[in-house]
Structure formats: structure tokens, C-alpha cells
Amino acid sequence: MEGMRYVVEVEKAREATQGKPSMGPVYRGKYQNDSTTPPIDVLNSCWDIFRSAYEKFPTNAMLGTREIENAKAGKYKWQTYKEVYEVIQKVGSSIRSCGYGQGVKCGIYGANCPGWIISMEACNAHGLYCVPLYDTLGAGAVEFIICHAEISIAFVEEKKIPELLKTFPNASKFLKTLVSFGKFTPEQKQQVENLGVKSYSWDEFLQVGENQNFDLPVIKKSDICTIMYTSGTTGDPKGVLLSNESVLIAVSAILQFLSSCKHSLRNKEVYISYLPLAHIFDRVIEEAMIYVGASIGFWRGDARLLLEDVAELKPTIFCAVPRVLERVYSGLQNKISAGGKLNNLMNGVGIEDAAPLFDKLIKQSLGGRVRILLSGGAPLAKHVELFLRVVTCSLVIQGYGLTETGAASFAQLLNNFDMLGTVGVPLPYVDACLESVPDMGYDALASTPRGEVCIRGGTLCSGYHKREDLTNEAIIDGWFHTGDIGEWQPNGNLKIIDRKKNIFKLSQGEYVAVEHLENVYGQSSVLESIWVYGSSFEAYLVAVINPKKDALERWAEENNITKDYNSLCEDPKAKAYVLAELVNTAKAKKLKGFEFIKAIHLDPVPFDQDRDLITPTFKKKRPQMHKYYKNNIDEMYKSINNKTSA
CATH class of the missing domain: 3.40.50.980 (Rossmann fold)
Incomplete structure (x- = not known):
């Protein structure tokens, strides 16, 4: 692609051969095309990260x-x-x-x-x-x-x-x-x-x-230092084997990236530790903080008290998953809507009044000293990202990575508003390309390249513990296949647009295996078929259901409700009954809390080919279903949000 000013091509594209799908060109972030030796290459292990910090900064506050x-x-x-x-x-x-x-x-x-x-x-x-x-x-x-x-x-x-x-x-x-x-x-x-x-x-x-x-x-660098188990989706959790080298290079990537953006980490940094250390995102960030001799303050473990802890600690670096940032955004919006100067500001007060007013708000919300705000774990809604970039007076960076890639894979370049809604460019020591997915219509060689995101580099895991089969399935010829579908933007940013498999992540980071849930809920006696929907911008699942006509009519008769089948599907009491039955099924099958469906839409018309909702073999066409039921989905989430905010 012409004009990809943020990345450079390091390998040519590959046509499909011998049953292997085509792969697009291999790219690196432009600022790291000539990557030098990692800044902590002199160290051999994660222990060396702490040991070197202790030797340099023995009297610095640490924990x-x-x-x-x-x-x-x-x-x-x-x-x-x-x-x-x-x-x-x-x-x-x-x-x-x-x-x-x-x-x-x-x-x-x-x-x-x-x-x-x-x-x-x-x-x-x-x-x-x-x-x-x-x-x-x-x-x-x-x-x-x-x-x-x-x-x-x-x-x-x-x-x-x-x-x-x-x-x-x-x-x-x-x-x-x-x-x-x-x-x-x-x-x-x-x-x-x-x-x-x-x-x-x-x-x-x-x-x-x-x-x-x-x-x-x-x-040795090649020795395993940690086994991180990812949350199970269709089966048991998988143990990701991470070597000392993969963690060292991931930390190096973060340090070099921030240095290249003229915002190096310093030994005066203060970090709030509340995201789970069991997750690679926080683990790598805290390793980076330790390397530079920074201070790490811990929250009290209560989400309701998090902002109190932040206000007392006054961190300079704040990492968050989108759900936390959405709460900050909502809090600020509520204060704006309450009236006064902030409301006037949003309705035309001069920009010269913005800084002191928002500065006061941020001091109350995030402690007043945050200079870098990192978001990861799931996509951050574009309007929230834009708002926070403007009002926090901080550098807001959205990143992308997986446990298997050492977390540090992509990040947005600082102060580039054309990267809004994307995950940015490959970090140092990371190569990236797209592999075509013909079954889904994604072509990595098209004028707008789309395909499965594949990552190569020193941050990759060594495989899955005791699961050589899964290792060989995920890592092919040195490339880790993420399962995410990406699209290169004209300037070289990467945008995540889909999942290769029907697995997605909710806004708080939980993975949902949607086909598995549909099979579980499908055992309920009140429904013919079900389509479960969720997205990484929402915290809850919703569903569109074709109820069993006789079951719904029998319930109506028992409750002295005289309506025809189509009218029953619009009746709030009927919806409540069906939803209660689904909750009973979820409890009986011991589903996790985030796997419970929170709202439903009852469609009396079975999913059919006439509306392009299923294939001839009766498989759900999920993109088409999302498009067809979009208004219903929006109404369901609106009702959920109204209840939770009441």
C-alpha cells in the first residue's frame, strides 16, 4: 500500500501455495526499522531487572x-x-x-x-x-x-x-x-x-x-520464568510459557517506544497497581517500572475505593482497561451535565477557560499528576479515547497484544489523532503481517488488506504448557496467529475488525465462546434457537431468541394472558419469563457471571435464509445477524444501562 508513513515493509507478500493462504507484506514500526540492541540486553533474567534497580536505586521508594x-x-x-x-x-x-x-x-x-x-x-x-x-x-x-x-x-x-x-x-x-x-x-x-x-x-x-x-x-534467557494461564473459552485454561527473554524484550519494547516518543520512563514515576499481576499487561508494565527504579503503590482491592487510592497516591503513570476509563469518562460527563462553568464550556465558553476547569476535575479523579495513560485488554471506544485525550492533559495510548505475544505488540504513536480507533503500529522488536482468511472473505493482498493478524519477534511465548498440539496450531513458521482479524489503514495503522473464530472479548476483558453458550442455552425448554451477542465495548451479553410457540402460549394461558404468538413476543412479561428461564439454565449449567444474558429480544419469525441470516446448512451468519438486529441490540443495551445507572 502506498502512503503507509508509520510502517516500513521488511518482507514481500506471499501468494497462496500448497494449501497455505496468502500473506501480506511484513511491516515494522517506522521508528524502529533499524532497531538497536534492546536497552536491557545486558540482563539475562527477570531477576536481573530487579537486581539492577536495587543496585542503582537502593533508597528509592519501591512498594x-x-x-x-x-x-x-x-x-x-x-x-x-x-x-x-x-x-x-x-x-x-x-x-x-x-x-x-x-x-x-x-x-x-x-x-x-x-x-x-x-x-x-x-x-x-x-x-x-x-x-x-x-x-x-x-x-x-x-x-x-x-x-x-x-x-x-x-x-x-x-x-x-x-x-x-x-x-x-x-x-x-x-x-x-x-x-x-x-x-x-x-x-x-x-x-x-x-x-x-x-x-x-x-x-x-x-x-x-x-x-x-x-x-x-x-x-538463561531461554529459561521459562512464568506460566500464565489464559481464561478458558471453549475448554480448560491454557498455560502460556513465557521465557525470561520474552519478558525482557517486552519491557525493552515499552522503554524504547516511550523513549522514541520523547517520554522516557524515569525513576521518579509513581504507578498505581490495581490491574491483576496475573495478567501479562500489568506484569510487563510493573517490570518496566521496577527497571527504572519507580514507585509502585497498591490499591486496597476494592473497586469502589480505587479513585480514593488514586487521589492519595497521585500516580504519574496510569494503566487501565476500557471499562475503568469508561467510568472516568462517565463521571466527568456527569459533572459537565450538572451545569455551571463546565456545562457552559461544552456549549461554547472559550478554550482559554478549559485548562483550569478540566485540570481541577482530573486532579479530583486521577490525582492530578498523570502524564501517560495506557489502555489495553480490549478496544477503547473512539469517543472515550478522544474525550480523554482532550481533557486529561495526558498522553493517552491505546495498545494491543496478547499473553502469547508478551503484551507489547502494537501501540498508538503519541499525539496522532488519525490513530483514533486503531491499535497503532508494531512496537520495537515486533514484525506483523496479515494472513488471508478466504472462508470469511478477508484478503491480505487486496487494495484494503484484511486478514488474521500474525506476529513474530522475541516477545513471543515458547508455547502452551503440556499442549504441543495447540502450540503447533498457533505458531507456524515462527508466526503467532492471534485469531484477530485486522485491517491496515492507509497510513499504516492497524485496526482490529473481527475475530477469526466466534470468540470475543467483553469490555472488562473476559473471553466469551459464543457457540458454546448458544449450545448451553439451547437446552432450555422455552426456545427454538438463540443468537448470543456481545462486544468489547459492552460489559454484558444480550440475545435474540426464537421462542417455542407452544411453550410461550402455554405460559400465557397459565397466566391468563390472551394474546396471539406475535403479540406475546412483544410482551414485557413474556420477555421476563423467557429471560428467567435462561437464567435458570445458566445457573444449572454453572456458567460464569459474565456469561449470563442480561436482555433479550423475542423474534417470532425463525432465523431464515430469506433474510440472509443463516446458510443453507443452517449456520448463523453473524455479521448479517448483527446488521439485521442492530436496532434491537441498541435498545437492549439502552435498557441495561438505564437499569444499572438507576
């Missing part, structure tokens, strides 16, 4: 939490890099004293806190595989990960201990040592010890390896 006095949160109390180093040494010695060394799997289950980072760094130092578990995971997923990864020792948040104990006795086949970031009750200690599992409070564990010294193992 902070709010002091609680009389049930009230006060100021942040900090541990320096030197103090954190000393605790890591104790934790590492205790791990080794328990008999665990290089290659052993260590789980961390809980919300972000200083103990989380300290435990991770102890694993990094002694060559254990760190296996993080989202604090939102239930016992079933936790048990699967413990057994699949063969976790021997786990650190756990005190309030998550009851959930973890539900995984016993099966988990005790592998899990032999438990360490609480707080304490265990006597009953909990007795329960695990009856199964041959040792348990320690945090303070107790720090004493286990006292006065013992262990040499650190030699760790």
Missing part, C-alpha cells in the same frame, strides 16, 4: 500500601528497594529450605500486594516458575491450574484461603506448602496438615530459612 488507622485509610507507607531486597532474600532462602529449587512451579493466588511482588521476585531469583492465579478465579479453575501446572508451593492472599481449600484433596497431590500473605486460622491449618500440606503465615515463613545461604542458580 507502598495505605496505612489503616481506626478503620480509616491514611497516607502511603513505603518500602525502599533495599528493604524489599532484604525480604526477597528471606523468602528465597525459605523456599529453598523447604526443598524447592529451579524449575519447581510456585503459585501466587490473590490481589496485588507487596507480598505478590516479593514472592514473584524470589521465584525469579531462584529459577522457580511463577504461576499466577487471578484472584477472581473460583475453586474449579484454581484446582485445574494447580494440578495441570503441578504447583508444589503457593503463596495466597489471606481472604482467598477458604476458596483455595475447596480444591482439596485433589490439589494436595501436588501442592505441599502453603504460605499466607497474612495468617491461617487454627482450623485451616489443621485441615491442610491433615492432608500432609505444610502451612505458614507470612511472618512464620520468613523465619524458615533464617541463617541459611543458598547460591542463586545460573538462569
Whole structure:
């Protein structure tokens, strides 16, 4: 394509051959065409990231939490890099004293806190595989990960201990040592010890390896440092194997990208840690913060109190998923709508009045010092992105990546408004191309190139733990196939437009396997067929349903409602009845909360070929269904939003 000023072509396109689809040209970000050696290439492991920061910035504040006095949160109390180093040494010695060394799997289950980072760094130092578990995971997923990864020792948040104990006795086949970031009750200690599992409070564990010294193992860049389990979609979670090198290069990519944009990270940065460290997005960002000697302040773990923590911490770097930024946007809009000077501003007050008014709002909302605002995990709505760019006086950067690509794959160039609604350009050390998907009509060689986004580079994972079949399916000839459909824009930006498979992500980052859900809900006795819809701009699922005529009419008769079938499909009480039946099905099948359908539209006319909604083999034509039912979808989300805001 001509005029792609933000990227450069490094390899020519490839025509379809021997059953392989065609691939478009390979591109790199223009600013990194002649990428130099990664800035942290002298380091060999994730432990070296922390060690080098400790050596350079021993007295810098590193980890902070709010002091609680009389049930009230006060100021942040900090541990320096030197103090954190000393605790890591104790934790590492205790791990080794328990008999665990290089290659052993260590789980961390809980919300972000200083103990989380300290435990991770102890694993990094002694060559254990760190296996993080989202604090939102239930016992079933936790048990699967413990057994699949063969976790021997786990650190756990005190309030998550009851959930973890539900995984016993099966988990005790592998899990032999438990360490609480707080304490265990006597009953909990007795329960695990009856199964041959040792348990320690945090303070107790720090004493286990006292006065013992262990040499650190030699760790290579190619060694695995963490196994990150992605949320299961059509089946069990997949364990993504990330090497020290992939994390080091991902951190390097972020550092070089910001440096090339004249906004290098500094050791005076302050970062709010609230996005889960079990997710690659926050893990890589926090590694970058540690490398430059920045300060990381932790939230209290309550979403309702997040902005209070932010106001007290006053971060300079703020990372968020779209759902959080949408709440900030809504809050600002509400204040504008309330009237006064801000309302006048939006209706024509001079721009010279904008800065002080919005500056005051942002100081209240984000602490007043945010200079870089990073959004990832799902697409950020264009109007929210534009609004935040204008009013926050911050650099708003939307990025794109996956756990398998080390998070750092694409990002928007700073202050480029023509990148709105896109994920930007490839980051340093990343090559990208599109592969044609003929079955979906996407051609990577067309004048407007569209196809599956494929990524190559040093940030890629080493594969999936114990799943060579999935590894070979996803990584072909060095290219990771993301499953996302992208479209190159004329200037070289990439826009994500579709999914190769019928799997999508909601606005809070949860993956939804829509065909699986349709099969589950299809077992309900009140419907003939169902089309489930969701998008990465919405937090909830909705559905269009063809009800079973006899079931709906029987319900109407039992409730003394005299309407014909078509009229029943428009009746609010009938909709409530069908939705309640779907909720009962969801509960019976133990679906996750985000998999529950929140609103429905009843269509008395079966999905048919006449309206181009299904194929001759009765497969749903999802793009056409979205187009046909768009007004109904908009009404459903409007009703949901009205209820949630009431």
C-alpha cells in the first residue's frame, strides 16, 4: 500500500501455495526499522531487572500500601528497594529450605500486594516458575491450574484461603506448602496438615530459612520464568510459557517506544497497581517500572475505593482497561451535565477557560499528576479515547497484544489523532503481517488488506504448557496467529475488525465462546434457537431468541394472558419469563457471571435464509445477524444501562 508513513515493509507478500493462504507484506514500526540492541540486553533474567534497580536505586521508594488507622485509610507507607531486597532474600532462602529449587512451579493466588511482588521476585531469583492465579478465579479453575501446572508451593492472599481449600484433596497431590500473605486460622491449618500440606503465615515463613545461604542458580534467557494461564473459552485454561527473554524484550519494547516518543520512563514515576499481576499487561508494565527504579503503590482491592487510592497516591503513570476509563469518562460527563462553568464550556465558553476547569476535575479523579495513560485488554471506544485525550492533559495510548505475544505488540504513536480507533503500529522488536482468511472473505493482498493478524519477534511465548498440539496450531513458521482479524489503514495503522473464530472479548476483558453458550442455552425448554451477542465495548451479553410457540402460549394461558404468538413476543412479561428461564439454565449449567444474558429480544419469525441470516446448512451468519438486529441490540443495551445507572 502506498502512503503507509508509520510502517516500513521488511518482507514481500506471499501468494497462496500448497494449501497455505496468502500473506501480506511484513511491516515494522517506522521508528524502529533499524532497531538497536534492546536497552536491557545486558540482563539475562527477570531477576536481573530487579537486581539492577536495587543496585542503582537502593533508597528509592519501591512498594507502598495505605496505612489503616481506626478503620480509616491514611497516607502511603513505603518500602525502599533495599528493604524489599532484604525480604526477597528471606523468602528465597525459605523456599529453598523447604526443598524447592529451579524449575519447581510456585503459585501466587490473590490481589496485588507487596507480598505478590516479593514472592514473584524470589521465584525469579531462584529459577522457580511463577504461576499466577487471578484472584477472581473460583475453586474449579484454581484446582485445574494447580494440578495441570503441578504447583508444589503457593503463596495466597489471606481472604482467598477458604476458596483455595475447596480444591482439596485433589490439589494436595501436588501442592505441599502453603504460605499466607497474612495468617491461617487454627482450623485451616489443621485441615491442610491433615492432608500432609505444610502451612505458614507470612511472618512464620520468613523465619524458615533464617541463617541459611543458598547460591542463586545460573538462569538463561531461554529459561521459562512464568506460566500464565489464559481464561478458558471453549475448554480448560491454557498455560502460556513465557521465557525470561520474552519478558525482557517486552519491557525493552515499552522503554524504547516511550523513549522514541520523547517520554522516557524515569525513576521518579509513581504507578498505581490495581490491574491483576496475573495478567501479562500489568506484569510487563510493573517490570518496566521496577527497571527504572519507580514507585509502585497498591490499591486496597476494592473497586469502589480505587479513585480514593488514586487521589492519595497521585500516580504519574496510569494503566487501565476500557471499562475503568469508561467510568472516568462517565463521571466527568456527569459533572459537565450538572451545569455551571463546565456545562457552559461544552456549549461554547472559550478554550482559554478549559485548562483550569478540566485540570481541577482530573486532579479530583486521577490525582492530578498523570502524564501517560495506557489502555489495553480490549478496544477503547473512539469517543472515550478522544474525550480523554482532550481533557486529561495526558498522553493517552491505546495498545494491543496478547499473553502469547508478551503484551507489547502494537501501540498508538503519541499525539496522532488519525490513530483514533486503531491499535497503532508494531512496537520495537515486533514484525506483523496479515494472513488471508478466504472462508470469511478477508484478503491480505487486496487494495484494503484484511486478514488474521500474525506476529513474530522475541516477545513471543515458547508455547502452551503440556499442549504441543495447540502450540503447533498457533505458531507456524515462527508466526503467532492471534485469531484477530485486522485491517491496515492507509497510513499504516492497524485496526482490529473481527475475530477469526466466534470468540470475543467483553469490555472488562473476559473471553466469551459464543457457540458454546448458544449450545448451553439451547437446552432450555422455552426456545427454538438463540443468537448470543456481545462486544468489547459492552460489559454484558444480550440475545435474540426464537421462542417455542407452544411453550410461550402455554405460559400465557397459565397466566391468563390472551394474546396471539406475535403479540406475546412483544410482551414485557413474556420477555421476563423467557429471560428467567435462561437464567435458570445458566445457573444449572454453572456458567460464569459474565456469561449470563442480561436482555433479550423475542423474534417470532425463525432465523431464515430469506433474510440472509443463516446458510443453507443452517449456520448463523453473524455479521448479517448483527446488521439485521442492530436496532434491537441498541435498545437492549439502552435498557441495561438505564437499569444499572438507576
